[in-house]
Amino acid sequence: MAWWKKEKKSRTPRTEKLEIPPDAWEKCEACGHTDLREKFVRNLNVCPNCDFHRRIRAGDYVAILLDEGSAEETEADLRSTDPLGFPEYQQRLKKARTTAGEADAIVTATGTLAGAPLNVGVMDFSFMGGSMGSVVGEKIARLGQRSLERKYPIVIVSASGGARMQEGVLSLMQMAKVAAMLSQLAERRIPFISILTNPTTGGVSASYAMLGDAILAEPGAVIGFAGPRVIKQTLGQDLPEGFQTAEFLLDKGMLDRVVHRRELKQTVGQLLRHMSGKPAATGWASP
Numbered sequence: 001m002a003w004w005k006k007e008k009k010s011r012t013p014r015t016e017k018l019e020i021p022p023d024a025w026e027k028c029e030a031c032g033h034t035d036l037r038e039k040f041v042r043n044l045n046v047c048p049n050c051d052f053h054r055r056i057r058a059g060d061y062v063a064i065l066l067d068e069g070s071a072e073e074t075e076a077d078l079r080s081t082d083p084l085g086f087p088e089y090q091q092r093l094k095k096a097r098t099t100a101g102e103a104d105a106i107v108t109a110t111g112t113l114a115g116a117p118l119n120v121g122v123m124d125f126s127f128m129g130g131s132m133g134s135v136v137g138e139k140i141a142r143l144g145q146r147s148l149e150r151k152y153p154i155v156i157v158s159a160s161g162g163a164r165m166q167e168g169v170l171s172l173m174q175m176a177k178v179a180a181m182l183s184q185l186a187e188r189r190i191p192f193i194s195i196l197t198n199p200t201t202g203g204v205s206a207s208y209a210m211l212g213d214a215i216l217a218e219p220g221a222v223i224g225f226a227g228p229r230v231i232k233q234t235l236g237q238d239l240p241e242g243f244q245t246a247e248f249l250l251d252k253g254m255l256d257r258v259v260h261r262r263e264l265k266q267t268v269g270q271l272l273r274h275m276s277g278k279p280a281a282t283g284w285a286s287p
Contacts, residue, residue, distance in 0.1 A: 028052055030220075044261045053218045053261055055198060058107040058124035061157045065120055065265055066111035074108045075142050080135045086166040092128065100126040104135040105160070108143045110152070114269050116278075119147050122157040123204070130160035132204050133167045137174025140208065144181035153191040153272050158209040162202015175207035182211050191275040193268055196223050196246065196255070214271050216259045217246035223255075 026037045030052035040047070044064065045054040062071050082089045097103065105127040109120050121143050123130045140156065147154045163171040185192050194212030196205075198221040206225050209215075217223060224231075224244040232239055242248045246258045259267045 029054065046261055051219065051260075053198065053220055055125055055159070057126060058102065058122040058157075061122040062107065062109050062111075062120060064261070065155060065157075065268060066109065066113060066118065067115065070111035071109045071120075072111060074110055074146070075139045076103060078103065078135045078139055080104055080133050080167075082166075083134075083170055084166070084168050086168075089166040092166070096126075096128045100124060102127050104139070105130045105133065105164075106136045106139050108139045110146065113265065113272070116272070117150070117152045118272070119143050119152045119154045120157070121154070123159045125159040125161075125199075128164065130158075130204075131162065131164035131171075132160055132174055132202075133164035133171050134174065136164075137171075137177050140174075140178045141181045144178070144185060147190055148184060148188060151188070151190055153193070153275070154185065155193045155195065155268060156208060156212075157195045157197060158200040158204050159197045160200060160202065160204040160209075162204060172203060175203050178208045179211060182208060186213070191272055193271060195259075195264070195268075196221055198222050201225065201227070210254075213275065214256050215254075216257050216264075216267065217249070217255050218261060218264075219246060219258055221246040223249055 024037055025034055026040045027034045028047040028050060030047060031050040033047055033049035035048060040054070045056045045060070046052065047054065080093055082093075102124050105125075106121055106123045109122075111118060111120065121140050123136070143154060146152065163174075165171070182192055191214075192212050194209055194215045196209055196215065196217040198218065200209050200217075200221065200223045202225060205223060209223075222244055223246060226234075228239055228243055231243075240248070246255060249255045250258050257267070
């Protein structure tokens with residue numbers, strides 16, 4: 001009586017199983033939240049769960065601040081040399097150019113924000129920790145000179161561990177060099193806005209990062225000269241909670257405002273419009 005028996009037949013799945021590649025996921029360094037990389041990118045690499053501002057590249061900041069299609073990189077041919085013959089410095093530079101894909105630790109560009117001209121310099125922490133060498137100082141100085149000649153405002157986004165030790169005193173000289181250029185901008189009443197990101201430390205924080213007509217910072221950014229461990233050892237006492245964060249410095253009056261990344265372009269546009277005394281219709285308006 002085989003017709004009473006139910007034969008088991010293998011079933012073919014109606015739909016194919018979709019596999020998500022491992023690199024499609026990203027994990028927040030602060031809270032451990034895991035989500036699709038695309039979702040992080042759409043949110044300007046800010047964690048959708050805890051609002052932690054992840055580190056992004058110089059080109060990303062240029063795209064955030066300048067109007068689409070208006071950015072034009074300047075001084076892209078400048079390269080660091082090895083003036084002191086520092087051991088393995090040339091190899092480190094070569095490796096940094098390969099991994100970071102940039103010529104040095106800063107990208108400078110000219111373009112428009114809401115249709116009005118603007119010069120932008122953005123440091124890239126991926127290139128040797130955003131260290132300030134001779135090229136960084138020279139590119140900022142040339143960008144400042146361009147602003148002087150054309151009366152364009154300038155915005156510098158800082159992300160640095162400090163001066164580049166492989167260039168010794170030549171690196172430290174960039175602090176005075178850039179400060180002198182910025183003083184000329186101040187004399188001509190050409191606006192300079194400084195944006196501090198995570199981290200902004202060492203010689204950069206001790207010079208142009210803190211010389212802006214307006215100083216903005218991203219939430220949670222670590223800002224300071226020496227590290228907290230060195231300061232704690234020097235003072236011999238515990239440091240306050242949140243020491244050297246953007247919020248702590250804002251509370252102490254060292255910053256003008258802590259700005260979320262998605263509001264960065266709008267805030268910079270409003271500040272430039274107020275500094276220039278121009279109505280919104282003539283440029284730098286809120287996008």
